Amino acid sequence: MSGSLSITSAMADPALLDLPWDLPLESWPNDAIAALPKGISRHLVRFAHLAGHVVAIKETTAEMAKGEYEMLRMLQRLEIPCVDPVAVITNRSDAEGEELKPVLVTRHLRFSLPYRALFSQTLRPDTATRLVDALAVLLVRLHIVGFFWGDVSLSNTLFRRDAGAFAAYLVDAETGKLYEGGLSNGQRENDLEIARVNIAGELLDLEAGGRVADELDPVRISNGIVEAYRSLWKELTGSESFSTAERWRINERVNRLNDLGFDIEELAIRTDDTGTTVRIQPKVVDAGHHQRRLLRLTGLDAGENQARRLLNDLDSYRAAYGKGDLDEEMVAHEWLMRVFEPVVRAIPVELRGKLEPAEVFHQLLEHRWFMAQQAGHDIPLAEAVSSYVNTVLRHRRDEATVIGPPTGSTTAIDVVAPDTSAIAVVDPDDEEDWRLKV
Incomplete structure (x- = not known):
């Protein structure tokens, strides 16, 4: 290195010194570069x-790099889904x-992809809608904490699969600003209009390149973020009134928000002068209801929808084996040891970069259900695991890294794994041994 290099970092990683900072980023040697698909920037x-992981390096100005670094750290403290700032x-x-x-250095989010890399040939309407819905949830969460993004788009977002849906993560925060007093309606509407216009432009660009299905309407999909955003915002922050005889509606509101994946940290309850009408309004909501429950019971850190699906399976296990009277934590530990972990261990090492474990488990449950529908009877876990590995997981691209050609193309190279048809799973009814055997 030449000159007095200055590194500002919250983590002490000496490996930062090994990168060729004395070369322009466009001239870095291939042995230092990780070929991953990039969004538009x-x-x-x-x-x-x-040092064993991948980082994204963005050339910018010193002022913008420092500002975005601090903003990302602040958003992390607020538990907003975003990339991890490194230096x-x-x-x-x-x-x-x-x-x-x-340059600004951020850690690459494993198992995440830019929206252009989430489809192999053409973008289907249902996939586009799920992406937009995920972005709407992220935007609501940002606005709740008082963050004005200023450049909302699919390109500035990374997506991870989350039990049939997607979870959105903020990537680019250089235009963002955090307001302690919260955002005005005008600021929120401004961000929402920016999102609508940018998404329409991104989808129209894909359409011009022949990368979307014929039935996909870019304008209709982009307008969808407005409806999705306003519906969720109203549910999280709107007030409702009812008579004092309907106090059960307070619990109903709490349960409804829990189903959406949010906890109410603070609730404003007021009665009128006559004491006959009650008005409630959530004041502080916190995302991650199912994530926190799953983490508390099992120690597993999963996406919100993944956590909901795993908890459903845990509850089904508890009911199926008559363990309803046992302590919830004890049953959760048993389910983890006898159900979740054996399934994860059954996945061949060569295929474990395809999807994160919670997503694999969710897809296995879906696959087993479809097999049962076709067969007209329950499918043993051993048979479902073997079928899923060989007919589904083997043919997926590797989303832990999504390695592509040095040009940065979004084409992925699948790992070729050995035959796993010999995987055997002990029958779940065998209470003495629920371990997977390979």
Whole structure:
């Protein structure tokens, strides 16, 4: 390295010093670059290997890099889904002493993809709708904490599969601003209009390139974020009135928000002068209801929809084996040892980068259900696991890394794994041994 390199980082990672900061980002050698699909960006962005994981490096100005780094750290403290800021690198110069652009370094989010890499040939309407719905949830969460994004788009978002849906993560926060007093309706509507216009433009661009299904309407899909956003915002923040004889509606509102994946941390309850009408309004809501319950019971950290699905299976296990009278934590531990972990261990090592474990388990449950529908009877877990591995998981691309050609193409290279048809699972009815045997 040349010159007095300056590194600002919240984590002490000496491996940062090993990267070729004395070279322009576009000239970095191939052995330092990780070929991953990228979204559209106004800045030069490249992925690099760093101490066993992958980081995204974006060239920008020193002021913008430092501002975005601090903003991402703040959003993390607020538990907003976003990329992990690693460092800001300034005072870069090449061997001749020429100044190089500062960079922002963020950790690549495993099992996440930009929206353009989530489909192999054409984008179908239902996939586009699920992406937009996920972005609407993220935007609501940002607005609740008082964050004005200013550049809402699919390109500035990463998506992870979440039990049949998608979870959205903020990637680019350079235009964002956090307001302690919250956002005005005008600010929220401004962000929402930016989202609608940007999404329409992104989908129209895909349509022009022949990358969307014929039945997909970019304008209708982009308008969908407005409806999805307003519906969720009203549910989370809107007030409702009812008579004092209908106090059960308070619990109903709480349960409805729990079903959406939110907890009410604070609720405003007021009665009128006559004491006959009650008015309630959530004041503080916190996302991640099912995530927190699953983490508390099992120690598993999953997406919200994945957590809901795993908890449903846990509850079914508890009911099926007559364990309703046992302590919930004890049953959860038994389910984890006898159901979840054996299934995860049955996945061949070569295929474990395809999907994260919670998503694999969710898809296995779906696959087993479809097999049972076709067969007209229950399918043993052993048979379902073997079928899922060989007919579904083997043919998926590797979403832990999604390695592509050095050009940064979104084409993925699938890992070829050995035959796993010999996987056997002990029958769940055998209370003495629920372990998978390979």
